[in-house]
Amino acid sequence: MDSGVIVKLQDIVVQFDDEQVLKKINLDIKDKEFITLLGPSGCGKTTTLRIIGGFVKPDEGKVYFDGKLINGIPPFKRQVNTVFQKYALFPHLNVFENIAFGLRLKNTPEKEIRSRVLEMLEMVNLEGFGAKNVDYLSGGQQQRVAIARALINHPRMLLLDEPLGALDLQLRKEMQIELKKMQQQLNITFVYVTHDQEEALTMSDRVVVMNGGIINQIGIPEHIYNEPINAFVAKFIGESNIIEGIMHDDLDVEFAGKRFVCLDKGFAKKELIDVVIRPEDIHLMEPTDETINGTVETVTFKGVHFEMIVDSFGYKWKIHSTKSVAAGSVVGLTLTPEDIHIMKKVDSTGVKNVSTEEDEVDDETF
């Protein structure tokens, strides 16, 4: 991946009616990467996208594109194009004219318009749809038109605002693969906004997890999944068990009344921490003195695996396993050091509001 930075957001603050939507966001977007802004609704991800597109002016902070300050540049002069939520196709124009819109504005010769639109239609698998009215297209087709319309301008960067939100699951999965393929073929930057963690993990080179107007964590999908920086990220990216613990020393942690060897260091001695354990990382066996012992409360078949809730001294562990154990039986849980992820209690940026979110999420699950 090219390491050149195409868009740089510096200390961005956005306020809507006294409410801070973005609280000093800093983000470097690298050229030609597929980066996803991920977070729950109201976290500021769409606002961040709209700042890059030019539709929202930050109250504070600087936006750079290719090293040039672009705070005051209106959307129509920016080298980015957007695929809008619900597509925002022009209802008075047919498919061909929707896609040709950007070229017509530049007074492109008719012949070139024709060939480029046809090329785009082919790319998004809509050959022969040119004369169709956009209202008669299915959601998936409308979405392809929106993508073609944005890409025909050869933007340096494509912004996508929850483009798959309105599609059914099957179509969504297909489009995820297609979008990723398109991004690699065109070799341009995609900035993708979604609240769907699976979508983010599947497609992205990097994921930016946002919550409450701040960035919690930036990293490659594997890293975000395996090493969540705080309880919010851990909860938001996949399912997890979060339990309080004490870090006795480097590589030595205590939780659930047991001492474990882990791979984390750099914490203060006796520091209170949160431990994240993914449900699929927990192994079930006969209870011994070494294992965390509990009673199986419920067993639910989920297709690929069984989901079991095991009650151990009041804490309810969520476990995913391909083998089921009868409800009511007593089992032992074992963990290997690489399954144990230690997180600092307070978010690394020191912003406290993350922990309130933690509490909310905790209430739901436990």
Add this chain to the structure above:
Amino acid sequence: MTKRSKVAAFPYIIWIVLFTIIPLTLVFVFAFTDKSLHFTWDNLTNASKYMPVLIKSIYLAVLATVICLVIAYPLAYIMSRKNGNSQRMMVMLVMLPMWMNFLLRTYAWMTILENNGLINTFLQSIGLSKIQMINTQGAVVLGMVYNYLPFMILPLYSIMTKIDNRIIEAAQDLGAGSLHVLRRIIFPLSFPGITTGITMTFVPAVSTFVISGMLGGSNNFLIGDLIEQQFLGNEYNLNYGAATSLLLMIVVLISMGIFNQFDNAELEETLI
């Protein structure tokens, strides 16, 4: 289901028969008969003698309609892009004059425009000479614009509020500056509002007699005044009045027909 909808439609059918079909038939009958109910073309041939009056009426109505459109279009657009509260406020301000009686509003203009009216008194007081305003074509057009402007603003405004902001943003995103947004997005999407607005302004303007009577004086005798005279004036002649009405109705229908020929796509093509 169909039976129920038939029952539900019944009062409206009666309404239409009583107040649309029967009166229209009567107009037809009167237009083609003389006082003893014998068929005749005389009423129509007589009415067509007043062609200059008809042409003048159409000319003034078109002028007023165009002025209304020019004023209303930007205003409606600005209103539609405001937030909820200021939108409601502005709609109310537009509607406010309509709460007052039509005659009263026109009278008010008389007292403003008269030779000894507000404006001329003011002009004299600062040492300027009087301007003849009342009893001119200008006064008639002013009266039409003032009275019918809300009928232009409201349909335009209501259609413009339906234009999703995201569509405008999408156009900007693809490289359209404000002029292009107006020409390629707002205008074609608001076109049905323009046709409605023009109809709602032009039709009452072309047939008005109150405005021309009060602000235009005897020099600005319009087709509406002609019709009024036949029904209420000294020249009482129902048959002749009906024939003139019929003529006016045909003119309106034809102009609407021509106007509706410009459909969206054509207009757009001529603009691009």
